[in-house]
Amino acid sequence: MMKLSLGPILWFWSKQTVFDFYGKAAEWPVDTIYLGEAVCARRRELKPDDWLDLARDLKACGKEVVLSTQALIESEADLRRLWRICDQNEFMVEANDQSALQVAISNDVPFITGPSMNVYNVATLKVLAKQGLQGWNLPVELGREALGQLIDGLKQEGVELPSEVFSWGFLPLAWSSRCFTARHYNLPKDNCEFRCLQHPDGMELRSRESRELFRLNGISTLSGSRYDLMRELPDMERMGVSTVRLSPELQGMDEVVRRYDQVRRGETPDSDPLQLVEAPPCNGYWYGKPGMDQVAESVG
Amino acid sequence: MELVCPAGSLPAMKTAVDNGADAVYFGFRDSTNARQFSGLNFNDKRAAEGIEYAHLRGSRVFCAINTYPQPDGWEQWKGAVDRAAGLGVDAIILADMGLLDYAANRYPDTPRHLSVQGSATSYEALAFYKDIFDIRRAVLPRVLSLDQVRGVAKHSPVELEVFAFGSLCIMAEGRCYLSSYLTDESPNTRGACSPAKAVRWQETPQGLESRLNEVLIDRYGEGESAGYPTLCKGRFEVEGHVYHAIEEPVSLNTLDLLPELQALGISAVKIEGRQRSPAYIADVARTWRQALDHLAAGPEAFTVDPAWKNTLSGLSEGGLTTLGAYHRKWK
Numbered sequence: 197m198m199k200l201s202l203g204p205i206l207w208f209w210s211k212q213t214v215f216d217f218y219g220k221a222a223e224w225p226v227d228t229i230y231l232g233e234a235v236c237a238r239r240r241e242l243k244p245d246d247w248l249d250l251a252r253d254l255k256a257c258g259k260e261v262v263l264s265t266q267a268l269i270e271s272e273a274d275l276r277r278l279w280r281i282c283d284q285n286e287f288m289v290e291a292n293d294q295s296a297l298q299v300a301i302s303n304d305v306p307f308i309t310g311p312s313m314n315v316y317n318v319a320t321l322k323v324l325a326k327q328g329l330q331g332w333n334l335p336v337e338l339g340r341e342a343l344g345q346l347i348d349g350l351k352q353e354g355v356e357l358p359s360e361v362f363s364w365g366f367l368p369l370a371w372s373s374r375c376f377t378a379r380h381y382n383l384p385k386d387n388c389e390f391r392c393l394q395h396p397d398g399m400e401l402r403s404r405e406s407r408e409l410f411r412l413n414g415i416s417t418l419s420g421s422r423y424d425l426m427r428e429l430p431d432m433e434r435m436g437v438s439t440v441r442l443s444p445e446l447q448g449m450d451e452v453v454r455r456y457d458q459v460r461r462g463e464t465p466d467s468d469p470l471q472l473v474e475a476p477p478c479n480g481y482w483y484g485k486p487g488m489d490q491v492a493e494s495v496g
Numbered sequence: 497m498e499l500v501c502p503a504g505s506l507p508a509m510k511t512a513v514d515n516g517a518d519a520v521y522f523g524f525r526d527s528t529n530a531r532q533f534s535g536l537n538f539n540d541k542r543a544a545e546g547i548e549y550a551h552l553r554g555s556r557v558f559c560a561i562n563t564y565p566q567p568d569g570w571e572q573w574k575g576a577v578d579r580a581a582g583l584g585v586d587a588i589i590l591a592d593m594g595l596l597d598y599a600a601n602r603y604p605d606t607p608r609h610l611s612v613q614g615s616a617t618s619y620e621a622l623a624f625y626k627d628i629f630d631i632r633r634a635v636l637p638r639v640l641s642l643d644q645v646r647g648v649a650k651h652s653p654v655e656l657e658v659f660a661f662g663s664l665c666i667m668a669e670g671r672c673y674l675s676s677y678l679t680d681e682s683p684n685t686r687g688a689c690s691p692a693k694a695v696r697w698q699e700t701p702q703g704l705e706s707r708l709n710e711v712l713i714d715r716y717g718e719g720e721s722a723g724y725p726t727l728c729k730g731r732f733e734v735e736g737h738v739y740h741a742i743e744e745p746v747s748l749n750t751l752d753l754l755p756e757l758q759a760l761g762i763s764a765v766k767i768e769g770r771q772r773s774p775a776y777i778a779d780v781a782r783t784w785r786q787a788l789d790h791l792a793a794g795p796e797a798f799t800v801d802p803a804w805k806n807t808l809s810g811l812s813e814g815g816l817t818t819l820g821a822y823h824r825k826w827k
Contacts (some may be wrong), residue, residue, distance in 0.1 A: 268668045269618045270644050278620070296615055314615060314684070316564035319594025323628065335671040337682055338566070345567035362512045370667040370674050370728075373639040376742060380734055401741050402733045403712045409678075410743065412734065417667075417675055427692035480680075486709055487677035 198460050199439040201228035204264035206368055207413060208392035211241040218250060222257040224450060225457040229254050230290055232264040236414045237274050244280045251287055262288045267312040268371040269295040306330045311362045318349035319355055331358040336367045339482045347436050358438035364452060365443025366411050368417035376412040396446045397473045408476055419490055421478035428482060429459045441461060448472040497757055497765055499788055501781050504536040504770035509546040513555045516785030520550055521558040528576040529560045530613055531770040532589035532687035540565035543583050562611035563687040564592045574598055581606045591670055596629040610634035615670035626653040633657055637669045638748060646760055655763040662768025664748040674727055679709045689768040690726045747812040751787060755795040776811055783807045
């Protein structure tokens with residue numbers, strides 16, 4: 197059976213909200229939990245040691261825990277946090293940037309690559325496997341066809357590397373050294389008043405014709421539609437995908453996890469409406485189409 | 497500091513060389529480079545002619561193969577590395593780890609430069625590429641502030657090249673998927689951002705509209721000058737306000753920073769714009785050549801000649817220039 201994972205929280209939530217969320221997640225049928233700040237260096241509600249304590253608690257609850265790292269590493273302070281995360285031997289690290297690859301490799305910490313790592317072909321995975329790679333995420337802009345070729349290619353090369361697919365949630369699409377939330381409030385980034393705390397699901401960016409395009413989330417830009425590959429799970433299982441990733445949201449996450457768990461077990465998921473932040477669905481990337489598209493027909 | 501200029505065609509390459517480029521960079525006529533535009537770029541014959549022209553005049557030539565091959569494109573991209581090496585380029589500009597590995601093993605004597613698409617924003621990331629692929633030089637992303645460039649330069653294990661002039665990307669390059677989210681092409685997969693095939697212009701009673709795959713990117717009132725609908729430079733609505741929610745349509749210009757960049761030990765300044773005309777390349781190359789020569793004569797006496805600024809302003813997107821992302825404060 198495929199594993200279910202909870203990706204790192206991409207939004208900025210208060211310390212208590214984070215603790216409450218993982219308190220509940222400890223009871224959910226997810227196998228792997230990614231912990232840590234993956235977006236903005238200024239988000240310090242939890243210190244690295246808080247994350248490590250949380251990691252130990254969740255491990256004690258039977259979860260596999262992976263420590264996530266920032267997708268954009270720019271400053272010496274960013275590096276210090278990265279060094280701290282890789283200065284331990286209890287947990288695997290999710291490298292979301294080449295800086296993390298270097299630090300994990302030199303510290304001999306087992307690592308996987310996150311969805312923002314530039315992994316597009318088998319040769320890349322072979323290079324990283326030689327350096328200690330334990331698993332990899334499909335970049336969000338790639339779909340079924342590339343995934344199938346990558347999994348088959350690895351098999352042909354005799355390289356065993358579990359693959360993970362970002363399958364549910366708002367897609368992380370871009371990172372900048374600029375902050376779009378601060379920009380919206382006309383604040384300098386370095387004095388942003390932590391406005392992201394007021395937007396636990398980001399800020400909607402629409403076209404002037406009111407079409408949902410993106411969600412602004414501090415320095416990161418996410419999709420305006422919610423990616424949902426639930427009905428593709430049987431197909432993924434056939435292809436040999438190891439882990440299905442769900443990206444945390446504040447509302448309704450327990451129900452989402454439950455349905456994905458039902459589907460991976462071959463059961464029919466509950467059909468009553470989910471209590472989620474409103475957003476259109478999308479699955480275009482999976483079918484090699486523009487990411488925002490919603491392709492109607494299932495191949496599974 | 498070396499002046500590195502873009503060449504989208506043989507005339508542009510010759511022009512760049514004639515106007516003082518120390519090095520020129522080009523790509524092949526396909527998706528293997530990050531400026532895939534129809535009618536642009538080089539076949540092998542043209543590339544060979546350009547390389548000979550440049551070498552005879554003491555300029556170096558780099559070949560950009562800086563998109564990310566997927567499994568079904570691997571042979572084509574690998575073939576591009578073979579072609580570049582066979583042509584005798586002075587360096588190959590690469591981003592993909594698989595291709596870097598191939599080039600390092602197959603052509604160890606052809607220097608490898610890390611493309612800006614390789615997303616290296618720290619010296620740890622540069623050390624990764626240096627240790628594993630023995631890159632000689634890296635191009636830094638345009639997202640970094642000058643302070644951050646300073647931090648990277650202080651500990652960099654490789655030569656550094658920074659963007660000096662041209663279009664401004666404000667997202668960390670090599671991992672921006674905004675374009676493939678709205679269209680089916682991105683810089684990583686196809687070497688295209690906001691591809692022309694998806695662009696539609698339309699006059700409406702509300703004004704001139706620019707669309708990308710039918711998504712309204714901007715609408716221009718009377719007297720407003722319209723720019724190419726690069727999706728991050730459009731006007732959108734956030735919480736009831738319509739504004740340039742991601743980025744203004746401005747260009748990058750680091751002329752004022754030249755003495756500082758030199759003091760940091762930056763090896764080269766790069767001009768963006770393989771999609772530009774030979775006339776544009778001539779003006780930009782000549783201006784930057786003058787500035788660099790002036791700088792070489794004595795950094796303490798360096799001042800920006802208003803004539804250079806005028807020339808560059810006239811060539812800029814939206815008619816504006818800024819210090820871009822190298823400058824931290826904004827709005």
